[in-house]
Amino acid sequence: MTDAAPTGEITGRRRRSGAATIYDIAELAGVNPSTVSRALNQPGRVSAKTEEKIRKAAADLNFHANPMARALPTGRTHTLAVVVADITNPMVFGVIRGAERAASQAGFTLVIAESQESGSLEAGTIDNIAPSVDGIVLATSRLPDEEILRLAQRKTIVTLNREVDGIPSVISDPAPGVSALVAHLADLGHRAIAYLGGPSRSWISGRRWEALMHAARERGVAVFEIGPNSPTLTGGESAFERAHASGATAVVAYNDLMAIGLMRAAKAAGVSVPEDLSVVGFDDVLGDLLSPSLTSVHADLTGMGTRSVARLLAQLGADGSHEGDGPITTELVIRESTGPSPR
Amino acid sequence: MTDAAPTGEITGRRRRSGAATIYDIAELAGVNPSTVSRALNQPGRVSAKTEEKIRKAAADLNFHANPMARALPTGRTHTLAVVVADITNPMVFGVIRGAERAASQAGFTLVIAESQESGSLEAGTIDNIAPSVDGIVLATSRLPDEEILRLAQRKTIVTLNREVDGIPSVISDPAPGVSALVAHLADLGHRAIAYLGGPSRSWISGRRWEALMHAARERGVAVFEIGPNSPTLTGGESAFERAHASGATAVVAYNDLMAIGLMRAAKAAGVSVPEDLSVVGFDDVLGDLLSPSLTSVHADLTGMGTRSVARLLAQLGADGSHEGDGPITTELVIRESTGPSPR
DNA sequence: CGTGATTTGTCAATCGGTTGCCAAACGAGC
DNA sequence: GCTCGTTTGGCAACCGATTGACAAATCACG
Structure with a gap:
C-alpha cells in the first residue's frame, strides 16, 4: 500500500x-x-x-x-425470469410489462430469456439462467409436459396459458370471449367459421379451438380448423388461400398477428374485409392500430404478467397479497373487421 | 427434519x-x-x-x-441491462431482441428495466440494478447528461440514439433516410412539411428535426416543428388538429406510433391519407401492418441492439470482435401513406 | 546423477453478506 | 443486593467461487 x-x-x-x-x-x-x-x-x-x-x-x-453477496448464503437471488418463445410476438410485450412492474414493485429484478421457438434451445436457456433466478414464468413454452415437471422439481415455476399437472398456472379462459364472438358472428348471419390454429405445441391454441367448437355447436354453426400454422404474420398470410377456399365466411385466427397477415393476403387477393370475409384475432394487441381495425378476443395480458409474478412470489413466500386464483376472463372487442355474412 | x-x-x-x-x-x-x-x-x-x-x-x-459465487470475488456478473423508458414502445422490441441475442451468444444474461418515462424513477431503477450488472445500455434515457456521466464513472454505459460527451453510443443517423424522404415529398409536390416532435428530453428527436431542416433547406421546402409531444398513439392523435391547421400537406412524425395516431385522427376528421395529407413515421416498426401502410424512415433496430451490446462487451474486454463503430444508417421505406400534394 | 528452471497443484485469503451460538448488558422481582 | 430471565450485540463459520503465493513435482541438460 x-x-x-x-x-x-x-x-x-x-x-x-x-x-x-x-x-x-x-x-x-x-x-x-x-x-x-x-x-x-x-x-x-x-x-x-x-x-x-x-x-x-x-x-x-x-x-x-450487494445482491450477489446476499444471494450466496441465502440462495435467494431476488430475480425472476420470463421465458418466451419469441420476443417479437406482441403478445409477450403486455405480459413482460405486467411482470416487470410486479417484480420491481416487490424488489425483484426481471430477466427476459428468449428460446427462439425451439424446444431444445429453451431447455438450454433455462439451464443457464436457472441458478441465478428464484423462479421462472414459462410464458409461451414449447417444452413437453414432462420436461416442465422435471424443471419444477428444482425451481419454482409458473406457466402462462398452459396447464401442466401440478404446476401453478395463469390461464386466460377463452370461453367468455369466444362465446360472445360466436354469438356476434351468428347474428351477422355467418354459418361457417374457420379457425386458423397456432403452433402444434401451443396448449392455448387447443383451448381456443375447443371453446370455439363448443360455442359453435350451441349456436348451430359449422367450424373447422386449418393448421397448425406459425403464429406470425406470414403464418396468417400463407393460410389465407386455404381459408378462403374452405368457403368459410368468417375466419378466427389464433392471434392478432395471424389475423393481420390474413387480412393482408386477402387484400392482395382482392377479397375485402369485412364485406367478403370477416376476420377475428386473439389477444387484442394490435387490432386498434389497423384499418380496418380488428375484432379480437381481448385478454388482459398485463394482468396475466402481473399475476404470474404474484404467483411466483407467493410460492416463494415473498409476498402475502396473493391475488385471485381463478382463470383470467376474456371478452370480445368488436371492431371493423367483422360484418354481415355476404350470403 | x-x-x-x-x-x-x-x-x-x-x-x-x-x-x-x-x-x-x-x-x-x-x-x-x-x-x-x-x-x-x-x-x-x-x-x-x-x-x-x-x-x-x-x-x-x-x-x-454458480454465477453469484463467481461474481463475488471477480465483481463480474456476466449480466447486462437495457434500460428503457417505456416497454410498450414498439421501437424497443427490436432493440431488446438484438441485445438479447448478442448477450446470450456471449454467455451473458440480459435484464430489462423500465423507467416509465420518469427521469427520477430511471435513476432509482439504475441504482437498484447497477450492483448486479456489468454494463448498461441506456436505450431511451430521459436522464440529463450530467447524470449519465456520473453513472458512467461507476458503471460501463452505452447510450442508444443519444450522444453524451465521453460516452460510447450507438446512433442511427437520420440524414440518409430524411434526405431521401424530403426528396420523395418534394417530388410529389409538397412545399410545406410539419414535424411532430417527440418528448423534449429525447435527444434523437432533435437530431431528426435538424436533419429534416437541413434537407428541406436544400430542396427549398418549408418545414416547421410542432411539439413536443408524447411519443405515443395519443400524442399523435392530439397533435392532428395543430398539424392540419398549419396548412402543411405532409406531416413527419417523430415515430411510427405518433404517425399512426395522426392517421387515426385524420380519418376521424374526414381527412384522407394520402390524398389530403401525406404522413410519415420513423423507425419503421409497424408501418407494414396497417392500411394504408405507413411510409417510414427505417432503422435497423435489432442491429442497434446487437451493436450496443457488442460495444459494452468490447469495453468490458469480454469480446474482441468489435463491430463497425460508425453511426447506423437509415433508409426511406415508401409505402401508401405518402402521395402527391393535393395542391 | 545433480542442479536449476519450469511446470503443476495446494493452501489460504477474499468477495459481502447471513445466521447459529454465546456472552455481556440490562431490567424486573424478591 | 442478588438472582433470574430477556434483550442486545459480537464472534466466527459459511455460501461457492477466484487467485496470489508457494511448495512439490517434473523436466532438461551438463
Whole structure:
C-alpha cells in the first residue's frame, strides 16, 4: 500500500465499484457488521436506538446491499425470469410489462430469456439462467409436459396459458370471449367459421379451438380448423388461400398477428374485409392500430404478467397479497373487421 | 427434519438447489477445488491429463458454475441491462431482441428495466440494478447528461440514439433516410412539411428535426416543428388538429406510433391519407401492418441492439470482435401513406 | 546423477453478506 | 443486593467461487 495516496483510490479496503458495504456502515455506526445486517433485515432484532443509528449511516453512505453477496448464503437471488418463445410476438410485450412492474414493485429484478421457438434451445436457456433466478414464468413454452415437471422439481415455476399437472398456472379462459364472438358472428348471419390454429405445441391454441367448437355447436354453426400454422404474420398470410377456399365466411385466427397477415393476403387477393370475409384475432394487441381495425378476443395480458409474478412470489413466500386464483376472463372487442355474412 | 431420511436429502453437505459445485468435482476427480477452477477457466494452466479428468467429472455432474459465487470475488456478473423508458414502445422490441441475442451468444444474461418515462424513477431503477450488472445500455434515457456521466464513472454505459460527451453510443443517423424522404415529398409536390416532435428530453428527436431542416433547406421546402409531444398513439392523435391547421400537406412524425395516431385522427376528421395529407413515421416498426401502410424512415433496430451490446462487451474486454463503430444508417421505406400534394 | 528452471497443484485469503451460538448488558422481582 | 430471565450485540463459520503465493513435482541438460 503506497503512502499518502492523494487520489483516495487506495484507502485500506480496496473497493471494486465504490459501493458501500455493511462493513462501512458498521464502522461508521460503531457496531458489528452482523448487527448491521440484522438491523436492516430483521426489524425488532436490535434495539430501536441502534437500528436508527444504523439506518442513518446506511442512508448517508447510500448503501445498497450487494445482491450477489446476499444471494450466496441465502440462495435467494431476488430475480425472476420470463421465458418466451419469441420476443417479437406482441403478445409477450403486455405480459413482460405486467411482470416487470410486479417484480420491481416487490424488489425483484426481471430477466427476459428468449428460446427462439425451439424446444431444445429453451431447455438450454433455462439451464443457464436457472441458478441465478428464484423462479421462472414459462410464458409461451414449447417444452413437453414432462420436461416442465422435471424443471419444477428444482425451481419454482409458473406457466402462462398452459396447464401442466401440478404446476401453478395463469390461464386466460377463452370461453367468455369466444362465446360472445360466436354469438356476434351468428347474428351477422355467418354459418361457417374457420379457425386458423397456432403452433402444434401451443396448449392455448387447443383451448381456443375447443371453446370455439363448443360455442359453435350451441349456436348451430359449422367450424373447422386449418393448421397448425406459425403464429406470425406470414403464418396468417400463407393460410389465407386455404381459408378462403374452405368457403368459410368468417375466419378466427389464433392471434392478432395471424389475423393481420390474413387480412393482408386477402387484400392482395382482392377479397375485402369485412364485406367478403370477416376476420377475428386473439389477444387484442394490435387490432386498434389497423384499418380496418380488428375484432379480437381481448385478454388482459398485463394482468396475466402481473399475476404470474404474484404467483411466483407467493410460492416463494415473498409476498402475502396473493391475488385471485381463478382463470383470467376474456371478452370480445368488436371492431371493423367483422360484418354481415355476404350470403 | 425427521431422522433417517430415506430420500437422501441430508447427505453430509446440504445442498440448496441440487447443483454441483467445484468441490464435488474436486472430490470426484481427486484434486483440489482451486485446481478445478483453473482447469475450467484458464486453459493450459493445468496439465492436459488433469484437465481432461476434471472436465469429464464436471460433465458427469452437469456442472454449471454458480454465477453469484463467481461474481463475488471477480465483481463480474456476466449480466447486462437495457434500460428503457417505456416497454410498450414498439421501437424497443427490436432493440431488446438484438441485445438479447448478442448477450446470450456471449454467455451473458440480459435484464430489462423500465423507467416509465420518469427521469427520477430511471435513476432509482439504475441504482437498484447497477450492483448486479456489468454494463448498461441506456436505450431511451430521459436522464440529463450530467447524470449519465456520473453513472458512467461507476458503471460501463452505452447510450442508444443519444450522444453524451465521453460516452460510447450507438446512433442511427437520420440524414440518409430524411434526405431521401424530403426528396420523395418534394417530388410529389409538397412545399410545406410539419414535424411532430417527440418528448423534449429525447435527444434523437432533435437530431431528426435538424436533419429534416437541413434537407428541406436544400430542396427549398418549408418545414416547421410542432411539439413536443408524447411519443405515443395519443400524442399523435392530439397533435392532428395543430398539424392540419398549419396548412402543411405532409406531416413527419417523430415515430411510427405518433404517425399512426395522426392517421387515426385524420380519418376521424374526414381527412384522407394520402390524398389530403401525406404522413410519415420513423423507425419503421409497424408501418407494414396497417392500411394504408405507413411510409417510414427505417432503422435497423435489432442491429442497434446487437451493436450496443457488442460495444459494452468490447469495453468490458469480454469480446474482441468489435463491430463497425460508425453511426447506423437509415433508409426511406415508401409505402401508401405518402402521395402527391393535393395542391 | 545433480542442479536449476519450469511446470503443476495446494493452501489460504477474499468477495459481502447471513445466521447459529454465546456472552455481556440490562431490567424486573424478591 | 442478588438472582433470574430477556434483550442486545459480537464472534466466527459459511455460501461457492477466484487467485496470489508457494511448495512439490517434473523436466532438461551438463
